[in-house]
Amino acid sequence: MTGAIVDLSKEAAPDSVTTEILVIGSGSGGATAARILAEAGREVVVLEEGRDLAWKERTQRDSQMYDQLYMDRGGRTSHDLSISVLQGRVLGGGGVVNTCDVVPIPDAVLDHWATKYGLEDFAPDRFKSFEKGALEDLSASRIPEELVNVANNKLRRGAEGLGLRGEVMMHNRVGCQGLGTCLIGCPVHAKRNPRMVAIPKAVAAGARIFTRARAVKISAAKQDLKEVTVHTLDPEGYRKQGKLIVRAKIVIVAANAIASAQLLLRSGIGNEHVGQNLILQPQLSIIGIFDERIAAFDGIPQAYAITEFEQDDNADYGLWGYRIEAIMGTPGIVSTMLPFTGVPGMQGMAKYDRMAASLLLVPDRPSGQVEVARDGRLTIRYDQRPDHRQRLREAVENAAKVYLEAGAREVLVPTTPAVFIRAASEAKKKAQEISFAPATAPMISAHQQGTVRFAASERDGGANLDGQVYGTKDVYVFDSSGYPTTASSHTMTPIISSSRMLTAKLLTRI
Amino acid sequence: MAASPTDDVQRDGLFSFLSRRRFLKVSLVAGGAVLGVGGGGLLALRGSAPKVQGLRVLDAHEYRTLQSLVEVMLPKTDVIPIDSGSMDLPRAFDDFLANEPEHNVKDLQKALVLIEFGPLVFDKKITTFSRLEVDERTEHWNGWSVSDNLLRRQVSVAMRKFFNLVYFDREEVWSYIGYPGPSMQRKGRKTP
Numbered sequence: 001m002t003g004a005i006v007d008l009s010k011e012a013a014p015d016s017v018t019t020e021i022l023v024i025g026s027g028s029g030g031a032t033a034a035r036i037l038a039e040a041g042r043e044v045v046v047l048e049e050g051r052d053l054a055w056k057e058r059t060q061r062d063s064q065m066y067d068q069l070y071m072d073r074g075g076r077t078s079h080d081l082s083i084s085v086l087q088g089r090v091l092g093g094g095g096v097v098n099t100c101d102v103v104p105i106p107d108a109v110l111d112h113w114a115t116k117y118g119l120e121d122f123a124p125d126r127f128k129s130f131e132k133g134a135l136e137d138l139s140a141s142r143i144p145e146e147l148v149n150v151a152n153n154k155l156r157r158g159a160e161g162l163g164l165r166g167e168v169m170m171h172n173r174v175g176c177q178g179l180g181t182c183l184i185g186c187p188v189h190a191k192r193n194p195r196m197v198a199i200p201k202a203v204a205a206g207a208r209i210f211t212r213a214r215a216v217k218i219s220a221a222k223q224d225l226k227e228v229t230v231h232t233l234d235p236e237g238y239r240k241q242g243k244l245i246v247r248a249k250i251v252i253v254a255a256n257a258i259a260s261a262q263l264l265l266r267s268g269i270g271n272e273h274v275g276q277n278l279i280l281q282p283q284l285s286i287i288g289i290f291d292e293r294i295a296a297f298d299g300i301p302q303a304y305a306i307t308e309f310e311q312d313d314n315a316d317y318g319l320w321g322y323r324i325e326a327i328m329g330t331p332g333i334v335s336t337m338l339p340f341t342g343v344p345g346m347q348g349m350a351k352y353d354r355m356a357a358s359l360l361l362v363p364d365r366p367s368g369q370v371e372v373a374r375d376g377r378l379t380i381r382y383d384q385r386p387d388h389r390q391r392l393r394e395a396v397e398n399a400a401k402v403y404l405e406a407g408a409r410e411v412l413v414p415t416t417p418a419v420f421i422r423a424a425s426e427a428k429k430k431a432q433e434i435s436f437a438p439a440t441a442p443m444i445s446a447h448q449q450g451t452v453r454f455a456a457s458e459r460d461g462g463a464n465l466d467g468q469v470y471g472t473k474d475v476y477v478f479d480s481s482g483y484p485t486t487a488s489s490h491t492m493t494p495i496i497s498s499s500r501m502l503t504a505k506l507l508t509r510i
Numbered sequence: 511m512a513a514s515p516t517d518d519v520q521r522d523g524l525f526s527f528l529s530r531r532r533f534l535k536v537s538l539v540a541g542g543a544v545l546g547v548g549g550g551g552l553l554a555l556r557g558s559a560p561k562v563q564g565l566r567v568l569d570a571h572e573y574r575t576l577q578s579l580v581e582v583m584l585p586k587t588d589v590i591p592i593d594s595g596s597m598d599l600p601r602a603f604d605d606f607l608a609n610e611p612e613h614n615v616k617d618l619q620k621a622l623v624l625i626e627f628g629p630l631v632f633d634k635k636i637t638t639f640s641r642l643e644v645d646e647r648t649e650h651w652n653g654w655s656v657s658d659n660l661l662r663r664q665v666s667v668a669m670r671k672f673f674n675l676v677y678f679d680r681e682e683v684w685s686y687i688g689y690p691g692p693s694m695q696r697k698g699r700k701t702p
Binding site: 060061073075081187188236298331336341346347351352440442 | 582585587589590606609648651655656660663664666667670671674675676677678679684686688689693697701
């Protein structure tokens with residue numbers, strides 16, 4: 001077989017394609033599965049709604065890149081506009097637009113899944129070999145000291161001053177030039193992500209990858225040969241251009257916890273658990289404003305994390321507490337996080353080069369839903385729970401103290417109305433007064449999970465321990481949809497690890 | 511109006527928060543004044559808007575509402591002395607909408623109606639958003655982001671996200687915020 005990446009917005013799609021295995025989604029879960037299956041000699045076709053954005057097209061400009069690299073042109077949100085739901089829409093998926101954080105599933109969480117949810121294959125002694133393979137795929141290493149920029153060092157200095165535990169993070173960059181635009185694509189291919197590792201290997205082993213190809217329906221899910229309706233899109237991905245039918249014996253859905261559930265729901269596949277138990281892991285930014293120039297837009301945006309407040313052995317939900325991680329973006333996206341317009345908005349952005357920002361990553365319980373209306377409209381229904389709000393307030397308080405310890409003149413909590421904290425003594429009171437009412441805090445979700453939960457019985461989840469969707473024959477989910485609780489503070493490494501495990505199991509059966 | 515993608519709508523984008531039911535509900539609850547003025551009165555109140563050439567989705571009234579909005583959201587100030595009117599951001603919005611699904615376009619158009627008649631609906635003033643003086647308009651618009659009404663907050667968030675993103679992505683703004691521009695160019699790097 002000859003592998004290839006075929007852009008269906010530019011090349012005429014055939015009316016139909018028949019293959020042994022169809023993988024829907026080219027991110028961490030899909031690309032990993034496609035590579036392993038192709039290398040095992042299996043016939044593999046991959047569908048990706050996004051396109052393969054060439055290096056020279058990665059312009060480092062907000063308007064263009066959010067439009068082309070993210071689902072809904074960067075505008076996807078939860079139902080009440082409280083949370084921006086960031087989801088890659090590009091060949092290689094989320095790994096192309098993330099900040100390269102390599103954070104495996106903690107052993108305590110793996111234990112929790114094995115004992116509480118019966119996910120035996122996730123028990124640490126069984127799972128670790130797959131995680132090792134994932135770390136090799138990612139060329140995982142500790143970020144070198146010389147690449148920890150001023151903004152990250154401000155966070156570290158504050159943490160150390162207060163005696164808080166933290167660490168320079170692991171990442172999957174090789175040859176990083178500190179260009180600073182990880183969130184809108186690396187123009188020098190320093191990321192060892194699925195686009196750079198699994199996809200080339202899958203193609204070399206014969207996989208055919210169709211880009212600008214949106215899977216819209218899976219039919220005959222209980223039959224030997226499934227039929228997947230695919231819409232081909234125009235070059236920008238805005239409009240349907242044509243139609244293609246892909247027939248496959250095995251269908252692996254790995255399109256992210258939102259899109260995978262959405263596709264199953266649109267197809268009328270699966271039981272009542274499909275679309276439930278959505279985890280969004282909402283994050284809020286907080287900004288230390290300094291007197292001196294920080295230039296946080298230069299260098300790795302996310303290199304240091306305060307782990308002091310993270311707990312991985314919560315009896316009900318495994319990962320709990322929160323962590324504080326440095327972050328920065330280009331001016332356009334940063335400005336959307338600020339709560340101001342008018343003169344205060346201009347004054348706020350005039351401090352852009354003196355900002356050192358962090359994300360407050362607060363794990364949540366599985367509580368949201370993915371819904372698809374009759375007309376096909378997607379709703380991501382998610383209400384922030386009181387316990388999440390309370391941990392977020394605690395995170396605000398502690399992050400503010402850290403930045404003040406590091407010498408910040410003031411700390412901005414970008415809620416509406418804005419909260420400025422100028423002394424550690426007022427941090428608790430001001431944090432506790434934040435309501436987090438809907439559409440008053442610019443929260444983001446980058447790690448969606450849980451909508452087709454793995455479970456030993458169909459009473460308890462949407463897919464079995466092999467990832468096979470209940471009520472189907474050989475329709476699988478191989479992404480974070482299966483996780484019963486939050487896997488980790490970052491999901492790329494968990495997804496590659498679990499996809500490796502599930503793919504290995506699949507290979508033993510076919 | 512330009513053709514919009516309607517074939518297999520599955521997007522839940524920035525402007526898809528307004529269902530018809532919710533819009534009507536808000537209008538009815540808050541809109542006693544609207545009913546009092548009546549449909550013909552509303553048209554008279556809105557008045558005519560100057561023609562604008564080359565719009566793909568928006569009409570002249572919607573364009574004017576957005577112009578009035580941008581004027582208060584992104585004003586010329588001491589810190590960033592740029593007249594955002596010269597950037598024609600409403601047209602950027604029009605271009606954006608031209609590639610959005612039809613239901614998102616309709617939602618946005620509802621939001622623009624709500625903004626234009628906001629002073630009447632929410633402040634019980636017999637005028638429209640575009641007719642307010644800049645200071646009054648600024649004060650009125652600031653009230654949207656802190657309103658008890660979720661829909662008003664949502665409209666405020668959506669508008670802020672779009673216009674801030676586009677405005678601060680513009681090169682002429684960067685020197686005022688200390689951003690030296692994309693690092694590839696600045697550091698003399700070349701794509702592999």
